[in-house]
Structure formats: structure tokens, C-alpha cells
Amino acid sequence: MADKFPIHLAPPVRPQADYISDIAQIMAVRARGPVPMALVHTYGCQQNVADGEKIKGQLGEMGFSFTDKEDEADLIIFNTCAVREHAEDRVFGNVGALKNVKQRNPSLIIALCGCMMEQEHVAERIRKSFPFVNLVFGTHVIHRLPELLFxxxxxxxRVFERGDDSEDKQIVEGLPIHRDGDIKAWLTVMYGCDNFCSYCVVPYVRGRERSRTPEAILEEFKSLVKAGYKDITLLGQNVNSYGKSLDKPISFSELLKMLDAVDGDYRIRFMTSHPKDATHELIDTIANGRHISHHLHLPFQSGNDRVLKEMNRGYTREKYLALVDYAKQTIPDLSLTSDIIVGFPGETYEEFLDTIDLIQIVGFTSLYTFIYSPRVGTRAAKMPDPVSADEKSKWFTELCSTQEQIAAQRCAEMIGTTQRVLVEERNEKNGLLSGRTDGNIIVDFTGDEQLIGSFIKVKITAARNWILYGESIQ
Ligand code: SF4
Structure with a gap:
């Protein structure tokens, strides 16, 4: 398990608002341009993106504007991801490259936060090998950014701060949020995870499960609908266990119904659903919803029962397929997506073929596939792992090409149908408008830029791989 940072500041003696106004004054003088500029780069999952928006929200209150140019910035924050080794290597590489930026601008403040920084070995490496990094803070103390910066x-x-034991149990409401777009919004409903899947570092870096109250979620949700957001994704590591730890427990389905009752022109998505906790009630709620997208991201990770057991996933292949069967019968146009790990320690090729078999049975519209990556402190990292990286890579290629065929077939089956599409942007490559169906499939079509941000009906006329093409019919 990841240890604590060796350094922990005394609890703040002043409210964060006081630090905000102090920083605003300090930075007004210290900034090289007319206003202080911050570059916030977020890696990894949507939860991290949502955290990044809270970091930017607080910086906005301190008077910062935002840039994506390192040489323009007075403050650079990397909000990091610990889920795979490759992601961590990329962060270390990018942090190393900041040394030259700091040489050009010695007053630059460099800060690192996010899941990686919750791990003692990472913090130690930053301490020893990256002396130009000024501030390192963990996922539980984002709300103390003003004080830490001050x-x-x-x-x-140099400041290294992870918070004390109480801070990974609390939820801080009311942080300002600087949302990156004006069509899609992320709304966190819960934090942390209690599942301890044997390969996953999340429970160690994001703490135990804790849910926001339905009242706080509803208030934020209504404000998003009122502000005109059209696609609102509810976030949690395992949304299906939402509400269990609240003083007045409620289920995720009940929360969904409460939000769905809000009038407006929008759709609701949610992620991530753990198959162990997904219920028929959840499927029925999607089927009967007014605004709930007919899309279910249901990560199965492996199609083999022995591997699932070693992963500590808490369900069997049979249980997963039974749930999918019920979902398909109840919601015939449901789009299913999933996450898969290839080459879990000890997995054989025959066991891997059970995964291939499962994706053929289910017919996912898309998959997020990864080669297993050992994470320090997890149980799987200590398991014997005899299969070579080359061999795993071949399996991975086999999985991807099978899925490409499945996705192409799923998309081809949609030719001739009419889909409700949220128009998101103009595709720079082909000049067409681009949006997503309810099932989260990309559709490109001709149309006027004014349609961006609205729902329209599109008749699907062609499909290429996993992208649909169509004509607007309104
Ligand atoms: S459910 Fe498993 S894989 Fe997902 S965050 Fe929790 S421990 Fe990690």
C-alpha cells in the first residue's frame, strides 16, 4: 500500500478565501504579463479532468487566466494519473522537460498533483530528482490549493502535502469550477473506491468510497441544465455503490430518477458502473428515463472466471452475460462499452480467448483495451507474470482487430436508422459537423455551424469502421 508523504503541514489557521486574496495580490505583482497566467495539464480519467476543473476554478478566483504555452505561464500544474506505467513515464518525461522552462523563467512555480502524487515512491523521486518542482500535493487536499500555493x-x-487521515474521508462542497467546455459537463457524485481489484491503485490513491448528498448533486445538476449544458456525465469510480454510506442511504437508481425528473433539453450519462453492483433496477431506470442515455459502460476486464477471481472483481462471466442479456432485452438499442485488461499476471492464451469469445457474444460498440501494467503496492504486482511483453502485445493486437470488426458491424447495422445526435464541433479533418449519438458513437454530417450545441436528428447513410456518416433531417 502507498505510504503517506513524510511531510504534512499544520492544519490551515486561516480560511482559504484569505489565502485567495493574498495570492491575488502577490501574483498581480509577480506576474510577468498584465495578469498571472497558469497552465493546468490534466492526465488520465474523467475524475481527474473534473479535479482539474476545480483546480482551475480556484486559480480563476486568485486572478489567474489560462494558457497552454509553457513559456507564457507563471504557474504550471500537472494533474497526474497513476493508472498505468506508461502514463507515469509520460509525466516524468514532461516534468523533466520543464527544467529548461524554469531556466528561462526562474520565477515560474511548478506544481504536481493528482493520483501519482499520492504514492510515496513517486513523491520521493520528485523530491530527489526534480529539485525545480516547488509544490507537490495529493488528491485529498485540492481544496487547500490557495494555502499550499501561498x-x-x-x-x-518546497511544499509536499498529502493531508492527514481525516482528509481522505471528507467531501468539500462549494469549490469554484472552471469548466473546459459549454456543451458537456462532468459532475462528480462520489469519490474513492472500496473494491480493491488486485491490479488497481485507485483505492490507495483516492481513498475509501464516499458519496455526495443527493441535495448537493441535484443543486449542481440543476445549475448545469440552467446554464445550457446538454450532456452531463455523473462520475464515480463505482457509481453503482453510490449512496450506501450516506446517513440516509439511497441507491444510484434513485439518484438517477431524481435528476432525470429535472425538466430541460439534455442527456445524462454516468460512469463507471461496476458489474458486481449493477442491478436490474438500474437497467429499468435507464429504459424508463426521459433523459438517460441508452449507453452503459460496464467494464468486464476478462472473460475468464479464474482470471476474474484473481482480479478480485466479484462476478463471474455467467453473471456478467446474464446482466447484459437482461439489459439488451429491456433496452434493444442499448450501446454497451467496456474496459479490458490483456495479459493479467498468469493469464494463459486459452484464458485470453475467453475474453475474445465474450466480446463476440456481447457485440460492444467500443472497448477501452489495455495491456496489464503492474502498479506498486497492489496485490497483482507481486503475482508471477511469465508471459512476455511481446506475446501480450500479440494478444492485444488480436483483441483490437476482433473488436474493430465487431464495431464496424455494429455501425453498419445502424445505416438507415435515424439517431438523435448532440452536435459538438466541426471536424477539422473533413470539414463536416461532428456529434455523438445517444449510444456515444461519433456521427459526421454536413450542416451549419449554428447547430453546434443542439440535439438534431440525423439519418445514418454510411459507416466507416466505428464512425457513422449521415444527413441532418431537420
Ligand atoms: S472498481 Fe476496481 S478497478 Fe475500479 S477503481 Fe475500484 S478497485 Fe479500481
């Missing part, structure tokens, strides 16, 4: 600037010492 301490970094005024003390002149």
Missing part, C-alpha cells in the same frame, strides 16, 4: 511562494521552501 506557503510555497512566501516560505521559499
Amino acid at each position: 506557503t510555497t511562494i512566501t516560505d521559499g521552501h
Whole structure:
């Protein structure tokens, strides 16, 4: 398990609002341009993206504007992801490259946060090998960013802060949010995870499950609908166990119904659903909803029962397929997507073929596929792993090409249908408008830019691989 950071600041003696106004004054003088500029780069999952928007929200209150150019920035924050080794390597590479930026601008403040920074071995590496990094903070103390930044600037010492044990159990409401778009929005409904899948680092870096109250979620949801957001995704590591730990427990299905009752022109998505906790009630709620997208992301990870057991997933292949069967019968146009790990320690090729078999049975519209990556502190990282990286890579290719055929077939079956599409942008490559169906499939079609941000009906006329093409019919 990941240890604590060795350094922990005393609890703040002043409200964060006081630090915000202090930083605003300090940065007004310290900034090289007319306003202080911040570059916030977020890696990884949507939960991290939502955290990044809260970081930017607080920086906005401190007077920062935002840039994506390193040489323009007075402050650079990398909000990191720990889910795979490759993602971590990329972060270390990008942090290393900041050394030159700091040489060009010695007053630049460099901060690192996110899941990677919750791991002691990572914090230690930053401490020893990246002396130009000024501030390192964990996922549980994002709300203390003003104080941490103030301490970094005024003390002149490097600050490493992860928070104390109480801070990974709390939920801080009311943080300002700087949303990156005006069509799609992320809404966190719960934090942390209690499942301890044997390969996953999330429970160690994001703490135990804790749910926001339905009242707080409903208030934020209504404000998003009122502001005109059209696609609202409810976020949690395992949304199906939402509400269990609340003083007045409610199920995720009940929360969905409560939100779906809000009038407006929008759709609701949610992720991630753990198959162990997904219920018929959830499927029925999607089927009967007014705004709930007919899309279910239901990660099965492996199609083999022995591997699932070693992963500590808590369901069998049979149980997963039975749930999918019920979902398909109840919602005939349901789009199913999933996550898969290839080459879990000890997995054989025959066991891997059970995964291939399962994707053929289900017919997913898309898959997020990964080669197993050992994470320090997890149980799987200590398991014997005799299959070579080359061999795993071949399996991975086999999986991807099978899925490509399945996705192409699923898309081809949609030719001639009419889909409700949320228009998101103009596709720079082909000049067509681009949007997504209810099932989250990309559709390109001709149309006027003014349609961006609205729902329209599109008749599907062609499909190429996993992209649909069509004509607007309104
Ligand atoms: S459900 Fe499993 S894979 Fe998902 S975050 Fe929790 S421990 Fe990780």
C-alpha cells in the first residue's frame, strides 16, 4: 500500500478565501504579463479532468487566466494519473522537460498533483530528482490549493502535502469550477473506491468510497441544465455503490430518477458502473428515463472466471452475460462499452480467448483495451507474470482487430436508422459537423455551424469502421 508523504503541514489557521486574496495580490505583482497566467495539464480519467476543473476554478478566483504555452505561464500544474506505467513515464518525461522552462523563467512555480502524487515512491523521486518542482500535493487536499500555493511562494521552501487521515474521508462542497467546455459537463457524485481489484491503485490513491448528498448533486445538476449544458456525465469510480454510506442511504437508481425528473433539453450519462453492483433496477431506470442515455459502460476486464477471481472483481462471466442479456432485452438499442485488461499476471492464451469469445457474444460498440501494467503496492504486482511483453502485445493486437470488426458491424447495422445526435464541433479533418449519438458513437454530417450545441436528428447513410456518416433531417 502507498505510504503517506513524510511531510504534512499544520492544519490551515486561516480560511482559504484569505489565502485567495493574498495570492491575488502577490501574483498581480509577480506576474510577468498584465495578469498571472497558469497552465493546468490534466492526465488520465474523467475524475481527474473534473479535479482539474476545480483546480482551475480556484486559480480563476486568485486572478489567474489560462494558457497552454509553457513559456507564457507563471504557474504550471500537472494533474497526474497513476493508472498505468506508461502514463507515469509520460509525466516524468514532461516534468523533466520543464527544467529548461524554469531556466528561462526562474520565477515560474511548478506544481504536481493528482493520483501519482499520492504514492510515496513517486513523491520521493520528485523530491530527489526534480529539485525545480516547488509544490507537490495529493488528491485529498485540492481544496487547500490557495494555502499550499501561498506557503510555497512566501516560505521559499518546497511544499509536499498529502493531508492527514481525516482528509481522505471528507467531501468539500462549494469549490469554484472552471469548466473546459459549454456543451458537456462532468459532475462528480462520489469519490474513492472500496473494491480493491488486485491490479488497481485507485483505492490507495483516492481513498475509501464516499458519496455526495443527493441535495448537493441535484443543486449542481440543476445549475448545469440552467446554464445550457446538454450532456452531463455523473462520475464515480463505482457509481453503482453510490449512496450506501450516506446517513440516509439511497441507491444510484434513485439518484438517477431524481435528476432525470429535472425538466430541460439534455442527456445524462454516468460512469463507471461496476458489474458486481449493477442491478436490474438500474437497467429499468435507464429504459424508463426521459433523459438517460441508452449507453452503459460496464467494464468486464476478462472473460475468464479464474482470471476474474484473481482480479478480485466479484462476478463471474455467467453473471456478467446474464446482466447484459437482461439489459439488451429491456433496452434493444442499448450501446454497451467496456474496459479490458490483456495479459493479467498468469493469464494463459486459452484464458485470453475467453475474453475474445465474450466480446463476440456481447457485440460492444467500443472497448477501452489495455495491456496489464503492474502498479506498486497492489496485490497483482507481486503475482508471477511469465508471459512476455511481446506475446501480450500479440494478444492485444488480436483483441483490437476482433473488436474493430465487431464495431464496424455494429455501425453498419445502424445505416438507415435515424439517431438523435448532440452536435459538438466541426471536424477539422473533413470539414463536416461532428456529434455523438445517444449510444456515444461519433456521427459526421454536413450542416451549419449554428447547430453546434443542439440535439438534431440525423439519418445514418454510411459507416466507416466505428464512425457513422449521415444527413441532418431537420
Ligand atoms: S472498481 Fe476496481 S478497478 Fe475500479 S477503481 Fe475500484 S478497485 Fe479500481
